Amino acid sequence: MISSDLINQIAHITGPDAVVSDADERRVYEADAFTLVRRRPGLIVLPGSAEQVAAIVRLCNEFDTPFVPRGAGTGLAGGALTRDDAVMISLNRMRAIRRIDLRNRIAEVEAGVINQRLTRAVESSGLHFAPDPSSQQACTIGGNVATNAGGPHTLKYGVTVDHVLGVEFVDSAGGLRRVGGEADEFHGPDLTGFVVGCEGTFGIVTAAIVRLTRLPEAVRTMLAVFDTLDDATHTVRDVIAAGIVPAAMEMMDHGVLTAVEAAYQVGFPQDAAAVLIIEVDGPSSGIERATRDVLNICNANRARTVRVAKDDAERALLWKSRKRAAGALGRLTTSYCTQDGVVPRSELPDLIREIGEVAVRHGLRIANLVHAGDGNIHPNIMFDERDPDEVRRALSASCEILRSCIRRGGTVTGEHGIGVEKIEFLEMQFSPAEIGLMLRVRDMLNPRRLCNPDKVFPDGKGCWEVRFPGKQAPV
Amino acid sequence: MRKRHVADGESAFVYEAAWMMRLLERPIVGDESRYDALRAAIRAGANVDRPIWVCGGGTLGERLPSVAVAVSAPALSEPVGYWPEDMVIRVPAGMTLARAREVLAARGQELSIDAADPARTTIGGLVASGICGSRRLSRGSLRDLLIGLTIVDARGDLLSLGGRVVKNVAGYDLCKLLIGSWGWLAAIVEATFRVRAKPEASRAIVIDLGDVRESEELAAKLLGSPLSPASLDLLDGTLARRRRVSDGAALVAGFEGLPENVNGQLARVEALLGRHGRTLEYNEYSAIRQDLSDMALGERGHIRAAVPSGQVVALVEQARDVAPGVAMAAHAGSGVVLFDLAETPQADRAALIRLLDEMSVARLIPRPVAGCEAEPMARLSADARWMLRKVKNAIDPQRVFGRGGRFDAAVGDDPAGRFQ
Numbered sequence: 090m091i092s093s094d095l096i097n098q099i100a101h102i103t104g105p106d107a108v109v110s111d112a113d114e115r116r117v118y119e120a121d122a123f124t125l126v127r128r129r130p131g132l133i134v135l136p137g138s139a140e141q142v143a144a145i146v147r148l149c150n151e152f153d154t155p156f157v158p159r160g161a162g163t164g165l166a167g168g169a170l171t172r173d174d175a176v177m178i179s180l181n182r183m184r185a186i187r188r189i190d191l192r193n194r195i196a197e198v199e200a201g202v203i204n205q206r207l208t209r210a211v212e213s214s215g216l217h218f219a220p221d222p223s224s225q226q227a228c229t230i231g232g233n234v235a236t237n238a239g240g241p242h243t244l245k246y247g248v249t250v251d252h253v254l255g256v257e258f259v260d261s262a263g264g265l266r267r268v269g270g271e272a273d274e275f276h277g278p279d280l281t282g283f284v285v286g287c288e289g290t291f292g293i294v295t296a297a298i299v300r301l302t303r304l305p306e307a308v309r310t311m312l313a314v315f316d317t318l319d320d321a322t323h324t325v326r327d328v329i330a331a332g333i334v335p336a337a338m339e340m341m342d343h344g345v346l347t348a349v350e351a352a353y354q355v356g357f358p359q360d361a362a363a364v365l366i367i368e369v370d371g372p373s374s375g376i377e378r379a380t381r382d383v384l385n386i387c388n389a390n391r392a393r394t395v396r397v398a399k400d401d402a403e404r405a406l407l408w409k410s411r412k413r414a415a416g417a418l419g420r421l422t423t424s425y426c427t428q429d430g431v432v433p434r435s436e437l438p439d440l441i442r443e444i445g446e447v448a449v450r451h452g453l454r455i456a457n458l459v460h461a462g463d464g465n466i467h468p469n470i471m472f473d474e475r476d477p478d479e480v481r482r483a484l485s486a487s488c489e490i491l492r493s494c495i496r497r498g499g500t501v502t503g504e505h506g507i508g509v510e511k512i513e514f515l516e517m518q519f520s521p522a523e524i525g526l527m528l529r530v531r532d533m534l535n536p537r538r539l540c541n542p543d544k545v546f547p548d549g550k551g552c553w554e555v556r557f558p559g560k561q562a563p564v
Numbered sequence: 565m566r567k568r569h570v571a572d573g574e575s576a577f578v579y580e581a582a583w584m585m586r587l588l589e590r591p592i593v594g595d596e597s598r599y600d601a602l603r604a605a606i607r608a609g610a611n612v613d614r615p616i617w618v619c620g621g622g623t624l625g626e627r628l629p630s631v632a633v634a635v636s637a638p639a640l641s642e643p644v645g646y647w648p649e650d651m652v653i654r655v656p657a658g659m660t661l662a663r664a665r666e667v668l669a670a671r672g673q674e675l676s677i678d679a680a681d682p683a684r685t686t687i688g689g690l691v692a693s694g695i696c697g698s699r700r701l702s703r704g705s706l707r708d709l710l711i712g713l714t715i716v717d718a719r720g721d722l723l724s725l726g727g728r729v730v731k732n733v734a735g736y737d738l739c740k741l742l743i744g745s746w747g748w749l750a751a752i753v754e755a756t757f758r759v760r761a762k763p764e765a766s767r768a769i770v771i772d773l774g775d776v777r778e779s780e781e782l783a784a785k786l787l788g789s790p791l792s793p794a795s796l797d798l799l800d801g802t803l804a805r806r807r808r809v810s811d812g813a814a815l816v817a818g819f820e821g822l823p824e825n826v827n828g829q830l831a832r833v834e835a836l837l838g839r840h841g842r843t844l845e846y847n848e849y850s851a852i853r854q855d856l857s858d859m860a861l862g863e864r865g866h867i868r869a870a871v872p873s874g875q876v877v878a879l880v881e882q883a884r885d886v887a888p889g890v891a892m893a894a895h896a897g898s899g900v901v902l903f904d905l906a907e908t909p910q911a912d913r914a915a916l917i918r919l920l921d922e923m924s925v926a927r928l929i930p931r932p933v934a935g936c937e938a939e940p941m942a943r944l945s946a947d948a949r950w951m952l953r954k955v956k957n958a959i960d961p962q963r964v965f966g967r968g969g970r971f972d973a974a975v976g977d978d979p980a981g982r983f984q
Contacts, residue, residue, distance in 0.1 A: 192784065193872040193899075215788070237733045248731060250740075251708050266947040273700070273898045274870035275744065276928040277941035277974070280951050282707050282740035286733050306790030330649045332672070332761020372790055374828020375821060431729045433650040463731045464650075503731035511734075518734055522721050526959065527736045533958035534951075545735065 090174045091131040095152045099134050099176070102144045107182065109133035118159065118177055122224075123167035123510055130157070130171035135182045139199075139257060139265055139295035142178060146293065146540075147263030149176055155539045158293040160200065160232030163224040165427065166508025168236065168288050168544060175542070178293060180231050186210055187296065194301045195254060195271055200231025200294050207299070216301040219246035222504070223412040234294045237286030239504035241337040241411065244462035245370075246302060248504065250285040255298035258284060261291055261540040271298055288506050289541040291534035305336070305370035309380045310398040310407055313365040313387040314358055318342060318445070321363035322438035324390040325461040328367070329434050333382055335462060336368045342441075344421070344456025345414050345469070352417035355410045361393065365461065366407050414458055415469065422454070422471035426487055430494035431503035434464040440493060444468050447489050451482040465503040466494075492517065507545040516547050598638055599722055599753050606751060606964065607720035609633040615967035616718075618747030620689025621660060621681075637688050637753045643667055644754050645728070652728050654712065654756040657688025674762045676703035678853045680860040688752040693930065694744030695868070697857040698795035698818065701897035703760070706743050712756030713739045718964040728756050741955055746940045748971040749959045763820035766794070768849040769833050769841040773813040776800055776884070776892075780877035782815055782837050783896045787873065789836055791829050794820040796897035797856060798876065800884075803891045803904065807855050815896070818849050856893055856902065865905040865933030867916065870926045873899040879925065886919045887912035905933050941974050949975050 091110075100108045109115055110132055119127040131154075136142045149156040155175035162169055171177040183199035186207065190196065191214050198207055204225040208217040221240035222228055228238065234256060239248045246252075255269030269281030284294070315321040321340055328338060341349065341364050346357040357364055365387070369379040380397065387395045398404040418425055432440050441457060444466075448455040458467040468490055472483035491501045491514055501507075501514040515524060528546055532538070609616045617634045637657035643664070645654040648671040655664050661675075662682040668674050678697025679685045691713070696705045703709070712726035725738045742752060773779055779798050786793060795818040804810040817833060819826045834841055844852070859866040871879050876894045879901050883890060889912040891904040905913055913936050920927050924943055932938040944952075952975045956963070966972065 190872070190874075192874040194787075195872065215790075237737075239731055243731065247704070247708060248733075250737075251704065264950075266951070267945065268948050268951060270926070271872045272870040272926060273705070273873070274696075274868070274900050274926075276694070276868075276870065276926055277944065277948070277971075278745045278749070278952065278955065279694070279707055279740040279743045280948055280955075282743075283737065283955075286737055303788075303790070303792075326649060329651060334760070371821075372792055372825060372829055372832075374832070375825025378822050378824045431731050433647060433652065433729055435647065435649040460731075464729055465731050498727070499729045500727050500732040500734045502734050503729070504733060506733050507735065515735055520723070523723050523725070524735070526717065526723060526738065529958040530736060530738070530955060533954045 091154065091176060092152060095148060095154060095176075096132055098148050099132070099145055102141055102148070103134055103136050107135045107137065109135075118162070118171070118179070121159070121162040121164045121167060121169040123165055123170070123508060126167055126170055126509060128170055129173055130177035131173050131175055133177045133179055135179045137182045139183070139259065142180075142293055142295050143259045143263050143265045145176070145178060146259050146261070149539060150262055150537065153539070155542045157541050158231070158235070158289045160229035160235070161203070161224070161227045163228040164232060164236060164508060165429070165505040166502070166510040168506055168508035170509055172542075180229065180293075180295070183295065190271075191216070193271065194303070195298055196301055197296060197298045198230050199296045200229060200234070202230045204228050204230060204233060211301055212304065215304050217304055218299060219252055219302040220249045223415070230297055230299065231294050234285050234297050235287070235289050236504070236506040239460070239463070239465070241339050241460060244338055244460070245334050245336045250282050252300045252302070253281055253285050253297050254300055256281055256284050256294055257296040258292040258294045261535040261537065265295075266292070269298065286506075288508065288545050290531055290545055291540055293540070307373040307376040308336070308368060308370040308404070309376055310366065310368045310404040311380070311383060311387070311395055312398070312407060313367065313392045313395040314361045315363045315365070316391070316393055317362050318441050319438055320390045320392070321365055322441050322461070324365060324387055324392070325437055326435055327386045327390065328383060329462065331382065331386060333369070333379060335383065336370045337366065338368075338462035339366045339411050340364070340457070340459040340461040341411065341414055342457040344454060345418065345458050348417040348420050348456070349410045349414050351420055352413070353406070353410045355406055358393070366411055415467070418456060418469050418471070421456070422473075424472050424474040426470040426472070426483055428466070428468050428470070428487055428490055429502050429505040430491050430499060431463065431465045432494050432497045432499035434462070436497040436499070437461060437464055440466065440497060443493055444490055447486050451486045453479070453482055453486055455486065460503070463503065464499065509544060512545065512547055515545070598640070599716060602635055602637060602751060602753065603716050603720040603722065605633060605635045606716055606718065609635075610718060610720070610962055610964045615969070616751070616964050617966060617969075618688070618692070618751045620686040620692065621684040635751060637686070637751065647728070648673060650728075651759050651761075652711070652730075652756060653759055654728065654754055655687050656754055657686060657691070657752045659687050661685045661687065661690060668759055669762065672762050673759045675709070675757055675759050677706065677709065678857045680857045687755050691743055691752055691755050692746050695860065695928075695930070698797050698853045698895055701796055701895065702792060702794040702820070707740065709757050710739055710743065710755060711758055713742055713752055714754035715742065715750040715752050717750045718960040718962055722753070726756065730758050741959070744941070746966070746971055748966040748969070749956065750965065765823040765826040766818070766820045766846045766849060767826055767830060768795075768816050768818040768844040768852070769830050770809060770844060771815040771817070771837060771839050771841045772810050773815060776813045776880050777877060779813070779815045779896065782839070783876070784874070785837055786817060786833070787897055791832060791836070793829075793897065794818045795853065795895070797852065798880070798894040798896045800880070800892045803893050806891070807852065809852060816844070816852055818853070856895070859893070859902050859904050860930050865929075865931060865936070867903040867905065867920070867936065868928045869901045869903070869920055871899045871901065873897055875899065876901055879923070882919060882923070883916055887916040890916055905936065938970055939974070940971055944974055
């Protein structure tokens with residue numbers, strides 16, 4: 090599908106070892122962590138520099154060929170899916186940490202740097218890169234920037250955009266651009282903030298200047314066990330309403346904690362309705378009071394038990410159980426669909442109750458993982474993909490939950506992005522005029538629509554056949 | 565400039581351009597149509613090819629071109645929505661910051677933004693200017709706190725951007741483009757913010773400095789420590805004396821939160837820095853933050869320069885060399901240097917601008933004073949100008965908002981029509 094002339098010219102830019110054209114080798118790239126739509130790219134190229142990316146994009150324009158950026162392929166909404174007439178530009182070879190400036194607490198990193206590697210590079214200096222998606226061992230900074238990734242600790246520390254000061258990107262015509270810089274303050278519209286989260290729909294992020302955050306002096310991680318979901322969600326509501334800002338507040342319901350216990354033996358009681366992992370951090374002075382306040386709220390909401398992790402090892406085990414919880418669900422089902430909705434935090438008790446009703450109504454099991462402090466739910470709808478009726482019910486349940494999020498004043502995605510998976514939901518959340526405004530911006534910056542075509546917006550929805558929602562990856 | 569009410573006193577008003585009154589003098593009935601007058605004015609202005617100027621509280625003393633039609637969001641005094649249990653508030657753009665604070669304080673909450681003259685500063689003006697004061701170090705800037713906007717675009721359409729939840733990645737976050745846009749893209753009519761619980765304790769410590777240069781090491785120590793100051797401000801001798809903070813230059817480190825936390829950190833500052841300090845209670849600490857924000861006020865004039873936080877002292881020192889008459893302060897933890905132009909000789913102002921140009925330092929001059937033209941954004945890179953032109957062409961292709969103004973000039977004016 091890709092002209093041999095274009096392949097040769099790209100190989101001339103990058104060297105032939107950076108070009109994947111063999112049909113079998115291309116199969117590796119036919120999906121990201123959203124596995125239910127698969128398309129084999131026409132060509133994969135792994136450039137080693139921003140200049141090479143720019144040159145490839147210019148060539149694609151010359152040959153009227155679409156192109157799609159890809160990070161580590163951990164995206165959960167199909168944002169890196171590529172048609173067979175398109176060139177996939179994988180940024181995995183761009184792994185340089187160009188500069189670490191400890192004095193100003195910033196780093197300039199290429200798009201292919203793995204999230205956790207950046208933290209490893211600076212933690213001996215008492216710093217870290219705060220966004221911590223559960224895939225942080227594999228996902229890249231470029232992917233984090235493209236999707237405005239979150240993670241458990243965004244409750245206190247904010248999502249990716251709050252940590253990006255500047256971006257370098259290749260525009261849709263192949264120009265290498267830089268917006269933002271090293272200073273916290275910017276004047277004029279926040280172009281950097283706008284680029285973050287645009288899912289590569291008008292350019293390819295090749296590097297970012299990110300803020301590094303000081304590691305907290307003291308951390309207390311608590312595990313609270315509840316006999317009812319209501320008690321757990323009311324605890325979340327009360328902690329927020331009390332003005333406490335925990336570093337993280339994560340909820341796992343019975344379905345999830347059963348799977349997690351089987352996998353990791355954390356000590357979760359198998360008859361509990363839900364557990365909360367609540368972490369407070371900061372300077373050592375005051376940490377005991379914050380911990381005590383949280384414990385009191387848990388107890389006031391009838392927590393069966395609440396315990397504070399006694400050491401780093403226990404804390405690490407709790408977080409391991411949370412970050413690998415979605416994977417553990419594989420013990421319970423052959424397939425599951427993980428959704429990503431957000432509601433105002435006060436709506437969480439009612440929404441969780443409604444999800445239970447949806448499960449009963451559709452005869453399905455739904456296990457909930459929740460970034461509870463943010464109101465960000467990840468209901469995991471379990472189904473057997475060999476049973477068409479169950480697949481249909483899973484899809485209906487998924488839609489009902491997301492519609493409920495919108496009805497309650499929330500959104501259909503808090504951290505995964507729209508990609509190809511949720512294109513239709515965008516129309517439920519925004520008016521035609523509001524989507525029209527976004528499209529005018531996209532078309533102005535990507536007038537030929539060669540850059541990551543048919544993603545995010547409704548004008549591309551016909552290009553992807555999403556038969557049923559689902560993925561199996563960390564959330 | 566005349567002020568005329570469109571309908572009743574609480575609804576909408578416009579400045580200048582009497583010929584527009586005919587188009588605007590219509591009754592405003594109920595909440596459903598509270599933005600009708602504004603939408604009509606924008607459509608009308610666009611139809612007759614007059615540029616629209618969006619005005620806030622006039623805090624910065626904006627001068628409007630005579631051909632412009634000035635519009636303002638209705639001066640409403642109640643929030644559009646307030647969900648205290650979610651720590652989220654939606655307020656009309658025409659509400660003053662002081663009123664928003666009042667509403668939030670009644671529920672023990674606050675919008676953690678320090679801004680000039682809260683009794684006049686409107687929420688719309690706050691977002692449109694993008695200016696934040698001392699506590700952005702710990703509480704974040706508008707970028708971090710703003711989660712949704714309602715705007716009227718150049719077609720007169722009422723559009724919602726973002727939402728009312730704290731995490732949201734559905735579609736483009738166009739709110740980001742409105743922050744700091746000074747009414748150049750659309751008129752903001754409502755803004756939704758995440759808010760915080762009002763801290764139980766709020767105190768600061770003043771460290772006297774023999775010279776501004778000393779603050780470099782002290783600030784680095786503090787910011788590199790486990791302590792988490794809410795603000796870290798540097799005042800040179802002139803400003804410190806004027807504000808009766810100190811007899812010479814001073815570093816003011818503020819802390820907020822639980823009393824145990826605040827007191828514990830204050831106690832550690834002296835040991836960490838090896839200096840004795842003087843503690844400021846809530847009122848004094850608030851007054852200093854307000855003073856620094858008020859440097860932006862209309863009659864005084866100031867320049868904001870943005871650098872990485874580690875370069876603040878170097879900039880201050882170089883500025884002092886070329887413009888010894890200029891008084892300076894800095895949000896040292898956030899890399900914002902404020903040059904007070906109130907009593908600065910004109911020659912020093914010019915020298916200062918030259919220095920900032922030579923150093924390629926981003927600066928903002930909210931309003932013109934003698935020797936300094938107003939600059940909503942200076943030292944824009946070619947790439948930023950390129951992108952802003954694209955954004956402008958997409959959102960306001962007829963160039964209805966702010967045509968011919970300073971923003972157009974900064975981006976690269978093309979009076980003939982679209983930006984190229």
